[in-house]
Amino acid sequence: MKPGFPGGLLLLVPALALGQSSSKDPVQHTLAQQEAFNPPLQAPDPVSPAPGGQATAGARETTTAIQVSAPSYTAGERNFSRRISFSELPLGTTVSDQFRDRGILFGGSGAITTTDAAVASSPVLAGTPLFEGDITGRFVKPGTDEAAPVYQFIWDIGHFDAAESVQMDFYGPQGQLLLSSTNAGTGSYRFAVRGGNFGIASWRMHLVSNDPGGFGIDNLYFSIPGNNDLGREMGLTECNLGNPVNPAAGNKVQIETDYQGQRPFPLTANRAYNSLSGQWTFFPRVSHQVGTIEAQVTRPDGKVLTFTGGQGAADWRTTSTDITEQLFSELDGAGNITGWRLETLDDQVETYDSSGRLIRVSERSGLSHSYRYQLDAIELEHSLGGMIRYSLDTAGRITGFTDPLGQHYTYTYNSDDMLSSVSYPDNGGDRRYHYENTTHADLLTGISDANGNRFASWSYDTARRAIRSEHHSGADRTSFDYSQLDGPGTSNTTVTNPLGKETTYYYTRINGVQRVFQVQGHASANCVAGNQQYGFDQRAFIRSKTDWKGNVTEYLRDASGRELIRREAVGTPQEREIRTSWHPAFNLPTLVAEPGRETHYEYDLKGNLTRKRVVETSAP
Known part of the structure; x- marks a missing residue:
């Protein structure tokens, strides 16, 4: 048996990639964008059935009991607190609970607001003795003293006159030390730390060696304490059950395609x-409020990805290391945002204007789609020719579109501004959407076909979570029990399939998102959790999985989550290893090496496959 990958499969070490740069000038110093780093990821202990068949959590807990009450999420809604700059308070103020409404309480050795010679125009928070005392903080639900962790924390700190002079410690909800780090150089820095699957509950910053100038902190941002990153639970997730529902959040998602062209990189009309x-999402977009560190990118399936940066930032950070998209802002000479660029792992580039509207999508082959906006229309044109023209009413709603063949599709809305029907050309009839929930008029409860037959229905609980999914006459009925989701013990959802078989999905929260780590009951092939158990690497990508027959597969991945090594049937006589090499410019494999065979791929300058060569090798 080959040894396992370094670092183990369930217990993962923090990634402290601390590349830094700054100027030693005490006045015109540079605020470096510190590489984000992560606390350890640790899968919970496996759960086992208790007497009576009810599963109980292992001795080690990794989730915090945060009750969810009627969650709803809209792109542009804040995930992060407003900036704390300490200019809100007079100089010399002892800071403790003044920012409770934003979700943080300060402590330490008499932390006060003062000025720093390195940044004379901006107050900072410093400990006592001045610039030498400890500074501590703990996160609470805004406006309360109730402890609540965050999944990301960003702050400025300095001005350091000596390297490794200040230690920064971060603690989880049970007071466990998640990680410690020191400043690797001199100057002032912006740090970011992600909460992993514990969440950051509190922190301490303190001198550990002599630093002539001491240190202070400024410009604090953090995810709203106690909140999950609900935007990432929208759209298609790693586990969709029923028709389809995300059991980790209770989110019902419905993807509809009204038109798809036949050309390469086809034009499509999706919702x-x-x-x-x-809400229904028709187009990707970027949402950003000037002066904030938060930018949200809505994807075609409705998922919302949050990035953090700030005024003058061109390269925005992801809120989780397993987000593979990269966001950049285009800046003018004054540092104002004039546009956006999103690069995806599949080599697509999306360009947005300063208001966040999508204006161009291009793929590696050079083909592209262009978007033009008018008062009463949105035009989507293919670089090879052909156009979809959307019509808008005076309220800006999409009332329909004309496809490249000149055929017209019509959208109508109900009195609550919800899409109620789509009319198709060539006597294709209407598809009707029902919203019958008496409490929440925006919840989709059913769909009827062109003949008026209702073929899909959904029911919801008071927290807006889908509790039942079924087709006509109860076919394919799937029910969801969220009573233990985000509750005490290990967070889980129990799903009952059309045959009455129950499956329980156990979650660990990683950077604000629920991830399945173990499954008990009847497996589903429609979910990444068709396997029984999962381990994650330090970037929150799947590192190992165990299927229902006990077969173990291990993965080693690159920083983008792409597979480098896959070991199958680990620990058995059938164990085999597959290695993959990737193109330096494209997200395309150049070599897949497996026992007895190597497959080589060659591409042209646009990423088109020009040659595939299979070489027989001797099996190890």
């Missing part, structure tokens, strides 16, 4: 509904 937002 995506999400019960978390209660």
Whole structure:
């Protein structure tokens, strides 16, 4: 048997990639964008059935009991607190609970607001003795003293006159030390730390060696304490059950395609509904409020990805290491944002204007789609020719579109501004959407076909979560029990399939998102959790999985989550290893090496496959 990958499969070490740069000038110093780093990821202990068949959590807990009450989420809604700059308070103020409404309480050795010679125009928070005392903080639900962790924390700190002079410690909800780090150089820095699957509950910053100038902190941002990153639970997730529902959040998602062209990189007219937002998404977009560190990118399936940066930032950070998209802002000479660029792992580039509207999508082959906006229309044109023209009413709603063949499709809305029907050309009839929930008028409860037959229905609980999914006459009925989701013990959802078989999905929260780590009961092939158990690497990508027959597969991945090594049937005589090498410019494999065979791929300058060569090798 070959040894396992370094670092183990369930217990993962923090990634401290601390590349830094700054100027030693005490006045005109540079605020470096510190590489984000992560606390350890640790899968919970396996759960086992208790007497009576009810599963109980292992001795080690990794989730915090945060009750969810009627969650809803809209792109542009804040995931992060407003900036704390300490200019809100007079100089010399002892800081403790003044920012309770934003979700943080300060402590330490008499932390006060003062000025720093390195940044004379901006107050900072410093400990006592001045610039030498400890500074501590703990996160609470805004406006309360109730402890609540965050999944990301960003702050400025300095000005350091000596390297490794200040230690920064971060603690989880049970007071466990998640990680410690020191400044690797001199100057002032912006740090970011992600909460992993514990969440950051409190922190301490303190001198550990002599630093002539001491240190202070400024410009604090953090995810709203106690909140999950609900935007990432929208759209298609790693586990969708029923028709389809995300059991980790109770989110009902419905993806509809009204038109798809036949050319390479075809024009499409897609829509995506999400019960978390209660909205239909027609186009990707970027949402950003000037002066904040938060930018949200809505994807075609309705998922919302949050990035953090700030005024003058061109390269924005992801809120979780397993987000593979990269966001950049285009800046003018004054540092104002004039546009956006999103690069995806599949080598697509999306360009947005300063208001966040999508204006161009291009793929590696050079083919592209262009978007033009008018008062009463949106035009989507293919670089090879052909156009979809959307019509808008005076309220800006999409009332229909004309496809490249000149055929017209019509959208109508009900009195609550929810899409109620789509009319198709060539006597294709209407598809009707029902919203019958008496409490939440934006919840999709059913769909009827062109003959008026209702073929799909959904029911919801008071927290907007889908509790039942079924087709006509109860066919394919799937029910969801969320009573233990985000509750005490290990967070889980129990799903009952059309045959009455129950499956329980156990979650660990990683950077604000629920991830399945173990499954008990009847497996589903429609979910990444068709396997029984999972381990994650330090970037929150799947590192190992165990299927229902006990077969173990291990993965080693690169920073983008792409597979480098896969070991199958680990620990058995049938164990085998597959290695993959990737193109330096494209997300395309150049070599897949497996026992007895190597497959080589060659591409042209646009990523088109020009040659595939299979070489027989001797099996190890």
